[in-house]
Structures are given as structure tokens and as C-alpha cells.
Amino acid sequence: MAYAAAQASIGDSEFDRDTTITERAGEPGVYDAELSAGWTIITAVNGGYLLAMVGRALAAALPHPDPFTVSAHYLTSSEPGPAVVRTEVVRVGRTLSTGQASLYQFDETGAEVERIRVVASYGDLAALPDDVRTTALPPSMPPYEACLGPEAGPAPIPGSNAIVDRLRLRLDPATAGWALGAPSGKGEMRAWFELADGRDADPLSLLLAVDALPPTCFDLGMMGWSPTVELTAHVRRRPAPGPLRISITTRNLAGGFLEEDAEVWDSEDRLVAQSRQLARAPRG
Amino acid sequence: MAYAAAQASIGDSEFDRDTTITERAGEPGVYDAELSAGWTIITAVNGGYLLAMVGRALAAALPHPDPFTVSAHYLTSSEPGPAVVRTEVVRVGRTLSTGQASLYQFDETGAEVERIRVVASYGDLAALPDDVRTTALPPSMPPYEACLGPEAGPAPIPGSNAIVDRLRLRLDPATAGWALGAPSGKGEMRAWFELADGRDADPLSLLLAVDALPPTCFDLGMMGWSPTVELTAHVRRRPAPGPLRISITTRNLAGGFLEEDAEVWDSEDRLVAQSRQLARAPRG
Incomplete structure (x- = not known):
């Protein structure tokens, strides 16, 4: 296949910069963020971009690095601008840990408005055995x-x-x-x-x-x-x-x-x- | 098809009795329950039975009657015996409302141990239009x-x-x-x-x-x-x-x-x- 070689690397790319989270001093598990106008459809922020940002906060809050299963309920539409992600560690296990996170934005009075609520279980993909017994096949589509x-x-x-x-x-x-x-x-x-x-x-x-x-x-x-x-x-x-x-x-x-x-x-x-x-x- | 006519009715059946929840006096949104030994596989309580019990508590706590989408993360195995479901109303909208619930049991000291955490959006199935454009077909299987x-x-x-x-x-x-x-x-x-x-x-x-x-x-x-x-x-x-x-x-x-x-x-x-x-x- 003739596709372009990677120009940006993981950790130093638009996606990484636009999902940056910063833990608040003195408030463990609370992360400030900025929803970028770069990931919008008309004026609404894309739901997958939101999920990735919340996922990054949970990766920071939980002892396991990788999202295994992430369930998100979308409550109100997000707009570009400031946001805060509040996380909770629900359970820490040997191979999986479970956390919860909500992303909030702010109304005209500065009050937090919840945009998305997530419960997720994280693990370590690198620690999984390499067994594959899938019956699924890749989609049939042109090159x-x-x-x-x-x-x-x-x-x-x-x-x-x-x-x-x-x-x-x-x-x-x-x-x-x-x-x-x-x-x-x-x-x-x-x-x-x-x-x-x-x-x-x-x-x-x-x-x-x-x-x-x-x-x-x-x-x-x-x-x-x-x-x-x-x-x-x-x-x-x-x-x-x-x-x-x-x-x-x-x-x-x-x-x-x-x-x-x-x-x-x-x-x-x-x-x-x-x-x-x-x-x-x-x-x- | 020759199948037996209903003997028990909705509201008066084993399933209804075994998913009974009782709101605690003075604690709105908190429901006591008893996990029945009737819904176990070996010694573990079936996950669908647990989900139905939590679903019943959310139906009681939310203004909309029917589960539309229910996401559950299973944290620890449940056993027959007392349980408590704590609910939270997350957002109330016109056609959908969202709630969260956790089911807990008790360790030997009486401390609550979380079994399952659920976020769910409820609506009114009877209010939906009757449009169907599904391409899915019922499973091909014998009578x-x-x-x-x-x-x-x-x-x-x-x-x-x-x-x-x-x-x-x-x-x-x-x-x-x-x-x-x-x-x-x-x-x-x-x-x-x-x-x-x-x-x-x-x-x-x-x-x-x-x-x-x-x-x-x-x-x-x-x-x-x-x-x-x-x-x-x-x-x-x-x-x-x-x-x-x-x-x-x-x-x-x-x-x-x-x-x-x-x-x-x-x-x-x-x-x-x-x-x-x-x-x-x-x-x-």
C-alpha cells in the first residue's frame, strides 16, 4: 500500500495536544482541559474526541494504562472552550481497574454543566496473551x-x-x-x-x-x-x-x-x- | 405454536417478587433488596438478574419508566442475600432521563461492597413512533x-x-x-x-x-x-x-x-x- 509515512509521533501530534489534560494542584483526579474548535461538526464537538479526552484522564487516574471497555452517556452538547474532567477510582484489581469520569463545561454563571458521564474498565493490553480465535474478518473494501x-x-x-x-x-x-x-x-x-x-x-x-x-x-x-x-x-x-x-x-x-x-x-x-x-x- | 399460556402475570411472578426493591424511609433513591438464591449459577448470582434489579431501582428513581440504554460494569461477584441499590438522578430531559445506580452487598463488618455500577438512560417506549426500517432479521432457528x-x-x-x-x-x-x-x-x-x-x-x-x-x-x-x-x-x-x-x-x-x-x-x-x-x- 502506498500511504504516507507518519509525520507526527504519538505524544507529539494535533490529537495529543488537543486532548491535553492538566491535573489541578491540590485536587487529585480533577483535570482541566480545553475542547479544541478543531474537532467540531458544525458547532458541536465530536463525541469520539470527547471520549478520548475523558479516556486520557482515566488513564492518568487509574493504575492500568489502557481502556478495555468504556461506556459513555452523552448528556448535553459540548462546545469548544474550557472543560474539567472529574474522575473517581471505583475499584482497583490485579488485571483490571474501574473508574468513573464526567466532563463538565461552564454556564454563563460559571456553574459546571455535565456533558458526558463515563464508566470504564482499564487494563494493560501489552500483558494480554496473543491467543486469537476470532471468526470475524476484516471488512471487504477496496484498497x-x-x-x-x-x-x-x-x-x-x-x-x-x-x-x-x-x-x-x-x-x-x-x-x-x-x-x-x-x-x-x-x-x-x-x-x-x-x-x-x-x-x-x-x-x-x-x-x-x-x-x-x-x-x-x-x-x-x-x-x-x-x-x-x-x-x-x-x-x-x-x-x-x-x-x-x-x-x-x-x-x-x-x-x-x-x-x-x-x-x-x-x-x-x-x-x-x-x-x-x-x-x-x-x-x- | 403450542406453548403454554401465561400462568403468572407481570407484577405478580417469581421474577417480580425476586426483584422487589423497598425505598428506605428518609433516604430517597436508596432501595433495600434481597438477592434471591433462585437466580444463581453454581453460587454466583446471574448478571442479568442483577441488572434487572438495578433497572427496577432506576425506574423508580427516574421520571421516565423504561430502560433505553443501560451500561453496567461488574466489579465483584454477588451472592444471595441482602443488598442495597443507591441511585442518583444525573439529568432529566423531555424524552430521556439519565441515572446512575450501584448495587452493594455487605462484608463481615457490615461495610458496603460495590458489586455493579450502572449508568442508564430511560425513556417511554410507549411514546415512540412506530417507524421500523430495520434490516435485521429474526434468527433462523427451529420452532x-x-x-x-x-x-x-x-x-x-x-x-x-x-x-x-x-x-x-x-x-x-x-x-x-x-x-x-x-x-x-x-x-x-x-x-x-x-x-x-x-x-x-x-x-x-x-x-x-x-x-x-x-x-x-x-x-x-x-x-x-x-x-x-x-x-x-x-x-x-x-x-x-x-x-x-x-x-x-x-x-x-x-x-x-x-x-x-x-x-x-x-x-x-x-x-x-x-x-x-x-x-x-x-x-x-
Whole structure:
């Protein structure tokens, strides 16, 4: 595959700078942060970016380094600007520890408004045995070069989507018909995914990746805002360097809600993350 | 289909009696409960039963009646005996409200030990529009009469499994080979499911149903304890009367962990619940 070599390294990249957290002096487990305007869709901050920031705070608060399973309930929409993440250590075990975290922003009086509440269990991916008995197969999709980047068509959502500039997202043409007014109706989306500055993926950036594609409802012909109610991600393996392949699917759109399942595969054909979210279907 | 008519009704059944919660006088949102020995596997209390009990406490604490999405992290194993559920109202919205709850038991000094921590968003299933654009299909499996009840073979797990007497579970023969030493290796399990006293399903009993089948790892040839780390369930519709069909699948067993996805279908062929859990694979 002919893809660009990494330009930015893990720890020194846009994603790392924009998910920086700073522990408050005298308040252990409380982290100040700044939600960057660089990861927005129209004016709302991307839910995966939020999850990665909360995930970084939990990695700092817990004795285990890697998110294994992270459950997030989205309460109110986030905006670029100051935020604070308050963490709690729930239980520390030998192989897994569990924590809770909420990210707050501030109203006009300075009062904290909760944006997202997370419970997560962390472990050490490097300590896992290498047994693999998966029956899952990587998504069937064309090579990187044959998939469609933003230069190939109109912007995925009308308006200013700063996040598009932070990602190198190349859609499988079979799931890009919606951009030309011809959605497949299957509720599928597949893409190659990298951060725009070439930083390789790590467990924290996988929390961004699981919620970074255009929503499956576009492929069902429903163009509009599909806010996440809850998203749970499982990180199963430290990703190998190189672009990821992400496949998202919806099997059940009913009663004004839909589930969206994501699988993230690395360059060694390993399933590195799975997620499922419940989202509201777009109106109309 | 020739299945028994309901003998017990919703609100007056084993399941209802065994998930009874009593709010403490002077402590709003705090509920005393008793974990019944009737819902155990060997000596551990079933995780779905626990989730249903916590779900009942959240239904009491929140202004909306039905669980829409419930995320549970399992911290320590539960035993039959006294428990207390402490709830917190996180956010109240027009169509959804979010709450948190933890179930505790007591150590020998009487100190509370947390068993399970839950964040959940509740709504009103009866208020949802009837639009269905699902592409999911009910599991392909033989009729009720052609599936296998406990009388057909050995007990699924050696030891005393009280929960077997509380459920009318009939396994698809294609996914029951493990009971005869011949697992399919596919990581699938399908069954018809009812409560043994004939009580019809409701949104709370769906929280039991998503974790009530023998684990998929049995079908992968791994017989042993597969403790849940985290389980998230989405309830999508109020189930119609009659037996449910439940399909569970595992696509990725790797690094000592596996995901288990459940779909629950009602007698009107509607997908009423979906769940995914991360569990530890059995040792050896």
C-alpha cells in the first residue's frame, strides 16, 4: 500500500495536544482541559474526541494504562472552550481497574454543566496473551488508493466541519452514494482512517476512531443530525502502525432511534476495537 | 405454536417478587433488596438478574419508566442475600432521563461492597413512533417444539444451577452440540426463552434475558466460567406476549477476552433488545 509515512509521533501530534489534560494542584483526579474548535461538526464537538479526552484522564487516574471497555452517556452538547474532567477510582484489581469520569463545561454563571458521564474498565493490553480465535474478518473494501477522500466530492455535511481537516478519511465508494444523493439503503459505511498529521493509532485514538465516520443513517437516506445517547467501546489490542479500516453498520432503525456498531481493524488484520452506540435518528 | 399460556402475570411472578426493591424511609433513591438464591449459577448470582434489579431501582428513581440504554460494569461477584441499590438522578430531559445506580452487598463488618455500577438512560417506549426500517432479521432457528429443553440432556453446567428452574429455555439443536462434547466452534447460541412461571416479558425482564443463555464460549469449546466485565443493553420496544427468541454471537475471542452480542426478538418478529458484553474467556 502506498500511504504516507507518519509525520507526527504519538505524544507529539494535533490529537495529543488537543486532548491535553492538566491535573489541578491540590485536587487529585480533577483535570482541566480545553475542547479544541478543531474537532467540531458544525458547532458541536465530536463525541469520539470527547471520549478520548475523558479516556486520557482515566488513564492518568487509574493504575492500568489502557481502556478495555468504556461506556459513555452523552448528556448535553459540548462546545469548544474550557472543560474539567472529574474522575473517581471505583475499584482497583490485579488485571483490571474501574473508574468513573464526567466532563463538565461552564454556564454563563460559571456553574459546571455535565456533558458526558463515563464508566470504564482499564487494563494493560501489552500483558494480554496473543491467543486469537476470532471468526470475524476484516471488512471487504477496496484498497486505500481506490477509496474516496474529501477532494472527491462535496463536504459530507453542509457547513463548516473542522474535524474533516484533522482526519484522513477515505470512504469505500460503495458506501459513499449518499454524498451524491444515492444512498445504498443498507446502513453501512466503510473507510480507511488516519489522523491527518500521520500520527499512528493508539488505544486512546481508537476512542476517537469509533465515532469518526459519517453516520450510517446517511446511507439509509436520512441526512441530518444523529446525536449519540450512549456509546460503549471495547479496545481489544494495541493497533499496529499504518492506516485503520473502520466499518460501521446499523441493523435496527426503529422508533426514532438506531444502533451503530463499529469495528476497527489495523494494518495486521487484527480487530483492535469494537463499539456500539445508541443514537437518535435524524428528524424528518 | 403450542406453548403454554401465561400462568403468572407481570407484577405478580417469581421474577417480580425476586426483584422487589423497598425505598428506605428518609433516604430517597436508596432501595433495600434481597438477592434471591433462585437466580444463581453454581453460587454466583446471574448478571442479568442483577441488572434487572438495578433497572427496577432506576425506574423508580427516574421520571421516565423504561430502560433505553443501560451500561453496567461488574466489579465483584454477588451472592444471595441482602443488598442495597443507591441511585442518583444525573439529568432529566423531555424524552430521556439519565441515572446512575450501584448495587452493594455487605462484608463481615457490615461495610458496603460495590458489586455493579450502572449508568442508564430511560425513556417511554410507549411514546415512540412506530417507524421500523430495520434490516435485521429474526434468527433462523427451529420452532419451539423442535428445540431442546433441560429434559433433553445433561445440565448445561455441572453443579447446582438454580436459575435453570426459573427459566424455560429451549436451545436450537444446532447450537447445543457442546452439551454432548461437540461444540460447533462458531461462537453462536440460540434459544427460545420464557420465564418458567409463564410471566410475559417486559422491558425489565429483557435485562435478564440478554444474559440468560449459556455463554457462547461453550460453543467455542471453552467450558468454564466467563465472568462479565461490562454489559450494555438497549431496549428498543416493549415486547409482545409470548416466548422470545434470543441469539447470541461472539466474533472476536482474543487476548483472554471475548465480546458477546445478544439480540432478543418477540413473537411479532420485532427486535426488542440488543446487548453487547465484554467477558473474560474461561481459563484453559
